[in-house]
Amino acid sequence: MAINCLRGVPKTPFLSKPLIPPSLLFSRRASLVVTAAAMSYDKELAAAKKAAFKLMFLLYADFGGLSVLGFFSLTGKVQKALLQSDVHSKSDKSPVTVADYGSQAVVSFILEKELPTESFSLVAEEDSGDLRKESGQETLQRITKLVNDTLVNEEAYAIATLSTEDVLRAIDNGKSEGGSSGRHWVLDPIDGTKGFLRGDQYAIALALLNEGKVVLGVLACPNLPLASIGSNNQHSFESSHDKVGCLFFAKVDEGTYMQSLDGSSPVKVHVSAIENPEEASFFESFEAAHSLHDLSSSIAKKLGVKAPPVRIDSQAKYGALSRGDGDIYLRFPHKGYREKIWDHAAGSIVVTEAGGVVTDAAGKPLDFSKGKYLDLDTGIIVTNQKLMPSLLKAVRASIEEKVSSL
Numbered sequence: 001m002a003i004n005c006l007r008g009v010p011k012t013p014f015l016s017k018p019l020i021p022p023s024l025l026f027s028r029r030a031s032l033v034v035t036a037a038a039m040s041y042d043k044e045l046a047a048a049k050k051a052a053f054k055l056m057f058l059l060y061a062d063f064g065g066l067s068v069l070g071f072f073s074l075t076g077k078v079q080k081a082l083l084q085s086d087v088h089s090k091s092d093k094s095p096v097t098v099a100d101y102g103s104q105a106v107v108s109f110i111l112e113k114e115l116p117t118e119s120f121s122l123v124a125e126e127d128s129g130d131l132r133k134e135s136g137q138e139t140l141q142r143i144t145k146l147v148n149d150t151l152v153n154e155e156a157y158a159i160a161t162l163s164t165e166d167v168l169r170a171i172d173n174g175k176s177e178g179g180s181s182g183r184h185w186v187l188d189p190i191d192g193t194k195g196f197l198r199g200d201q202y203a204i205a206l207a208l209l210n211e212g213k214v215v216l217g218v219l220a221c222p223n224l225p226l227a228s229i230g231s232n233n234q235h236s237f238e239s240s241h242d243k244v245g246c247l248f249f250a251k252v253d254e255g256t257y258m259q260s261l262d263g264s265s266p267v268k269v270h271v272s273a274i275e276n277p278e279e280a281s282f283f284e285s286f287e288a289a290h291s292l293h294d295l296s297s298s299i300a301k302k303l304g305v306k307a308p309p310v311r312i313d314s315q316a317k318y319g320a321l322s323r324g325d326g327d328i329y330l331r332f333p334h335k336g337y338r339e340k341i342w343d344h345a346a347g348s349i350v351v352t353e354a355g356g357v358v359t360d361a362a363g364k365p366l367d368f369s370k371g372k373y374l375d376l377d378t379g380i381i382v383t384n385q386k387l388m389p390s391l392l393k394a395v396r397a398s399i400e401e402k403v404s405s406l
């Protein structure tokens with residue numbers, strides 16, 4: 001497997017925390033240390049992974065013929081074809097499917113059930129507006145069936161079949177505005193809906209914010225091969241016979257891990273160690289409407305990157321970068337577009353905990369504390385620590401050139 005990784009599972013953080021020195025006892029700092037030590041986010045991570053794995057099994061394309069999962073393989077394929085045909089248009093003309101709504105309802109429902117003692121705040125992409133209209137009733141029925149089918153084996157939740165009203169409520173849990181205080185879950189139920197519809201890459205992206213900082217992220221990429229997707233490997237993932245389906249997870253200060261669907265142990269992953277830009281490769285959106293491909297080309301050229309861009313959808317780019325499949329991710333939306341936190345929260349912690357750096361085009365860290373939008377300068381750039389200084393220089397020079405040519 002061409003992945004830069006060490007085998008192993010995360011250590012229990014409690015064991016590695018230092019004892020509090022007596023001089024700090026009863027001080028404000030001591031209480032902060034205690035609070036930090038108490039925040040292992042183990043329960044939260046387990047709940048987030050449970051929801052993401054459930055959706056992966058439901059949505060993934062193929063699993064390389066593993067006999068033990070043969071049943072899932074067949075139903076998954078049929079299920080996915082049905083879900084891909086069920087597409088609607090939102091008010092901003094972007095697509096939304098029964099899978100987007102269903103995934104949001106399932107994640108919202110599982111988090112609430114798994115973490116009953118915590119106050120629950122969720123900032124998520126979809127809302128129930130269109131589903132409450134007369135024209136949305138048929139779609140709502142299909143979403144409700146999908147959610148019930150997904151939760152059917154959850155006897156521990158002691159739930160009867162969910163009604164359409166239960167499903168609408170679960171979707172609307174995602175209406176929180178987020179912000180700089182308290183805890184907020186951030187969810188993109190299907191990131192890269194266009195990739196999902198094409199049979200290419202997409203992700204279920206779930207993160208937890210605490211006091212405005214991302215402290216945990218889970219990125220499920222049902223179509224991402226376990227093997228590296230390097231620059232010479234731009235195939236249709238649907239037709240690949242390699243094993244597909246990767247789940248990345250990260251907690252603050254504990255590194256990033258990748259897990260497959262076959263029940264094997266998580267492996268620790270790292271971003272690439274490449275220092276020479278000539279050997280580097282870069283990722284960008286498949287959709288030219290989502291990122292200025294000409295600006296990325298100009299940056300790559302200035303930097304000396306020789307390989308052609310690897311164009312893939314969704315936060316699978318962050319996942320692939322976190323395991324060293326590529327070295328740089330460039331994202332420059334067209335003028336006027338405002339980035340949303342759910343498009344970057346999970347991906348950014350997956351990359352930073354794997355040793356990478358995520359900033360805006362001015363080199364500032366992304367600020368997730370301002371509500372549902374990211375307030376940033378021009379674009380988002382991601383790479384390893386070694387390449388960042390020269391990348392930032394190339395970004396500045398290319399942007400200046402672009403501005404002076406207008």
Ligand SMILES: Nc1ncnc2c1ncn2[C@@H]1O[C@H](COP(=O)(O)O)[C@@H](OP(=O)(O)O)[C@H]1O
Binds near residue numbers: 094190192193194289
């Ligand atoms: N004009 C635009 N510019 C930049 N991003 C856009 C965009 N329109 C939509 N997007 C965002 O791009 C995301 C997909 O990113 P990528 O291009 O990396 O696949 C979409 O997520 P959803 O598919 O969850 O709606 C959407 O939030």
Ligand SMILES: [Mg+2]
Binds near residue numbers: 094095125193
């Ligand atoms: Mg969308």
Ligand SMILES: [Mg+2]
Binds near residue numbers: 188190191192342343
């Ligand atoms: Mg998205």
Ligand SMILES: [Mg+2]
Binds near residue numbers: 192193
């Ligand atoms: Mg989405």
